[in-house]
Amino acid sequence: MIHPLPVHTVLEEKLRTKRSTQLLFVLLFLFYLLFFTPMLVVILLSLDFRAFFPLMKNNIWTFNVSAALIALLIAIVHFRLARRKTLEEILTQLGAKPVDPKDMYHKYFKNIVIEAESATGIRPIFPVVIPIIGCNAFSVEDGNHKSAIGVTEGLLARLDRPQLTAVVSHEAAHIVHGDTKLATTASSIMGAFDLMRILLGKSRGLIVTHITKKGYFALARPFLRLLAGVGKWITGFIYLAISRKREYLADAHAVDMCKDPLSLAEALNKISQKYRGSLTISSSYSSLFILSPLDSRLDEEDGFLADLFSTHPPVARRIGKLMRWARTDVLMVREETRKIRFGRTHPSDGSQDTSHFFANINGKWEGPFLPSQLLSMELFSPDTWIFRNSDDKIKRASDEPSLLSLFKQNTLGMDSGYQCPRCKLPLVETSYEGAPASHCDFCKGYLLKSGVLERIIVRRDEEFSEDEIERAKTWRNEQENVRGWNCNLPRIGCPICGKSMHKYIHSVFTMVVIDKCSKGSCGAIWCDGGEMEKIQILVEEAT
Amino acid sequence: MSGLIILIVVAFAVFYVITMYNRLIQYRIHTENAWSQIDVQLKRRHDLIPNLVETVKGVMQFEKETLTKVIEARSRAVGAASIQERVKAEGEISGLMGRLLAVWEKYPDLKSNVNAMSLQEEITTTENKIAYSRGYYNDITANFRALVQQFPSNFIARTFNIVWNYPFFEVSSVERENPHVRF
Numbered sequence: 001m002i003h004p005l006p007v008h009t010v011l012e013e014k015l016r017t018k019r020s021t022q023l024l025f026v027l028l029f030l031f032y033l034l035f036f037t038p039m040l041v042v043i044l045l046s047l048d049f050r051a052f053f054p055l056m057k058n059n060i061w062t063f064n065v066s067a068a069l070i071a072l073l074i075a076i077v078h079f080r081l082a083r084r085k086t087l088e089e090i091l092t093q094l095g096a097k098p099v100d101p102k103d104m105y106h107k108y109f110k111n112i113v114i115e116a117e118s119a120t121g122i123r124p125i126f127p128v129v130i131p132i133i134g135c136n137a138f139s140v141e142d143g144n145h146k147s148a149i150g151v152t153e154g155l156l157a158r159l160d161r162p163q164l165t166a167v168v169s170h171e172a173a174h175i176v177h178g179d180t181k182l183a184t185t186a187s188s189i190m191g192a193f194d195l196m197r198i199l200l201g202k203s204r205g206l207i208v209t210h211i212t213k214k215g216y217f218a219l220a221r222p223f224l225r226l227l228a229g230v231g232k233w234i235t236g237f238i239y240l241a242i243s244r245k246r247e248y249l250a251d252a253h254a255v256d257m258c259k260d261p262l263s264l265a266e267a268l269n270k271i272s273q274k275y276r277g278s279l280t281i282s283s284s285y286s287s288l289f290i291l292s293p294l295d296s297r298l299d300e301e302d303g304f305l306a307d308l309f310s311t312h313p314p315v316a317r318r319i320g321k322l323m324r325w326a327r328t329d330v331l332m333v334r335e336e337t338r339k340i341r342f343g344r345t346h347p348s349d350g351s352q353d354t355s356h357f358f359a360n361i362n363g364k365w366e367g368p369f370l371p372s373q374l375l376s377m378e379l380f381s382p383d384t385w386i387f388r389n390s391d392d393k394i395k396r397a398s399d400e401p402s403l404l405s406l407f408k409q410n411t412l413g414m415d416s417g418y419q420c421p422r423c424k425l426p427l428v429e430t431s432y433e434g435a436p437a438s439h440c441d442f443c444k445g446y447l448l449k450s451g452v453l454e455r456i457i458v459r460r461d462e463e464f465s466e467d468e469i470e471r472a473k474t475w476r477n478e479q480e481n482v483r484g485w486n487c488n489l490p491r492i493g494c495p496i497c498g499k500s501m502h503k504y505i506h507s508v509f510t511m512v513v514i515d516k517c518s519k520g521s522c523g524a525i526w527c528d529g530g531e532m533e534k535i536q537i538l539v540e541e542a543t
Numbered sequence: 544m545s546g547l548i549i550l551i552v553v554a555f556a557v558f559y560v561i562t563m564y565n566r567l568i569q570y571r572i573h574t575e576n577a578w579s580q581i582d583v584q585l586k587r588r589h590d591l592i593p594n595l596v597e598t599v600k601g602v603m604q605f606e607k608e609t610l611t612k613v614i615e616a617r618s619r620a621v622g623a624a625s626i627q628e629r630v631k632a633e634g635e636i637s638g639l640m641g642r643l644l645a646v647w648e649k650y651p652d653l654k655s656n657v658n659a660m661s662l663q664e665e666i667t668t669t670e671n672k673i674a675y676s677r678g679y680y681n682d683i684t685a686n687f688r689a690l691v692q693q694f695p696s697n698f699i700a701r702t703f704n705i706v707w708n709y710p711f712f713e714v715s716s717v718e719r720e721n722p723h724v725r726f
Contacts, residue, residue, distance in 0.1 A: 107664070108664065111664065111668040114668070115668060115671045115672050115675055116675075118580065118671075118675040118676045118679065119675035119676075119679055120679070121573075121577070121679055121683075165671075257675070362648070364645070378648070379648070
């Protein structure tokens with residue numbers, strides 16, 4: 001069931017962002033025209049084109065308008081040339097391939113893209129997949145109005161259907177808004193400035209000074225080159241500011257389309273925690289993606305400098321906005337459910353029922369339930385979004401003390417005294433291959449103290465099925481492109497000493513990324529669910 | 544000079560009338576197109592329903608009543624005499640299908656059946672396409688209605704007899720009920 005959002009919330013964001021991006025776009029054009037006119041004046045003066053002097057002296061407005069028209073013509077020609085690139089060329093450069101109709105995941109993705117066609121009225125939108133393990137998504141449109149939405153294999157494997165729908169809605173929103181056209185326009189203007197810089201280059205300048213009677217052009221050339229360079233930089237900054245605002249606008253439109261802000265928040269959170277494909281995706285296309293593949297810390301920051309140099313707004317801010325809209329969604333769910341269960345004759349008494357919760361199961365809000373009912377649900381986990389009947393604060397189940405205590409009670413085994421850095425639940429003491437380890441019953445992650453992983457790797461008590469071995473090898477073969485990757489994504493805290501854990505590639509053999517306490521700290525290692533088994537299998541197979 | 548000004552004003556007025564008339568026609572075509580897109584998805588759903596009922600009737604013992612209602616609503620939708628009747632019947636089908644999909648996870652026999660899971664995906668995507676198409680249709684028809692009723696485009700609409708008489712899709716009472724999750 002799709003819950004309608006209060007239109008004014010998302011619409012307000014859309015209108016506000018649309019107004020500010022339109023303003024920025026006008027600023028971009030005005031700036032370009034304003035810059036070009038003095039450059040033209042200097043060029044005419046230094047080349048001694050006396051025919052224009054009376055015009056400049058007697059009718060400055062006509063001269064300005066003419067200069068602006070010439071600038072516009074140059075920009076339009078450049079724009080048309082830039083837009084000639086076809087969709088196929090762009091997708092080839094990105095390494096994207098058509099979906100495989102026999103693959104179940106690809107089929108789901110294709111269905112979701114067709115749903116996006118229904119939601120936007122844009123047909124056709126080609127679904128494509130980049131065969132890399134990174135997590136990311138993009139949309140692109142060429143000059144012939146052919147468009148495509150693409151995801152990486154890593155994203156398909158990690159997101160569920162509601163999250164994938166939210167991501168595809170975001171990308172479809174970019175196509176609806178014509179953001180690719182905007183990107184091409186901005187790069188055309190920057191290209192026009194670049195062209196001027198090249199034309200004003202040393203060799204050409206010398207040729208021109210030979211032509212003019214006086215060497216004014218040689219004097220003016222450095223100034224003109226500086227103007228063109230500054231023009232290009234400032235255009236770039238304005239475009240980056242536009243780019244950030246467009247991401248917020250696309251988020252708002254996506255929520256409007258799929259009516260599921262929580263799933264989009266979850267998807268952004270998951271993508272931000274993973275490798276985004278920086279080594280395989282060209283930096284010139286980074287602005288096309290839902291999160292920048294470049295793993296820059298600047299993307300996670302706010303402020304003037306971040307706005308100048310970063311194409312994407314901070315993930316935390318985007319998730320915060322989505323959570324605010326979800327809260328509004330949640331209020332409506334509660335109101336509707338109260339009416340259905342108790343009938344319209346029962347007054348909305350604002351009852352302080354603190355014992356019941358609503359839970360977001362598979363993208364739908366269900367409830368209200370008692371905590372014991374929640375825990376008996378198969379799909380309920382510490383990561384599930386919930387809110388209490390008496391307030392509208394949405395949080396993870398593991399952040400609710402009453403549910404946390406029930407999770408703890410349900411944990412089988414001895415409490416190791418440490419907390420899972422993902423689920424925030426107690427880790428259970430266990431033994432793996434005879435070595436002491438702490439295990440999370442929910443996310444299946446392992447905490448190993450310094451030196452324990454090396455013991456586990458060399459021991460061979462644990463046996464693995466042929467399927468598990470084959471899957472690990474296939475996964476390893478896909479990691480070839482990740483060699484040498486170093487990551488500065490948000491880190492988890494060490495459950496033992498509390499310091500930040502860094503991400504490391506375990507070894508060239510395995511290419512498994514683990515979290516390790518830095519040198520000088522306790523040296524503990526955190527392996528997410530399945531990572532330790534992968535390391536074991538791959539080392540055993542290789543030795 | 545005054546003659547030139549009058550000429551400019553008249554030219555502007557003629558230009559405005561032509562532009563607005565074309566815009567009204569465009570909206571009308573888009574509205575009809577959006578409606579036919581919904582029709583395509585509804586017909587697809589009609590084709591899927593018999594297959595769905597056949598696949599799940601032996602497994603979903605607690606949903607026999609819902610399955611019967613789905614078949615009846617489908618018959619009413621296919622044989623509807625008016626748009627209003629059809630919209631009502633299709634709304635009921637949407638609500639009932641939503642219930643079936645919500646409780647699908649509770650039947651392990653269905654989850655382990657590859658054909659059933661494939662059918663579930665087909666139904667899920669068809670329901671989503673219907674919902675999105677309806678939302679898109681509602682947006683387009685709202686814009687068309689605004690154009691027909693707002694000043695000054697309402698004059699042009701009345702002059703050329705362009706009327707707005709398309710229904711909005713609303714959520715039916717069946718759809719408003721949350722499916723109950725059983726333990």
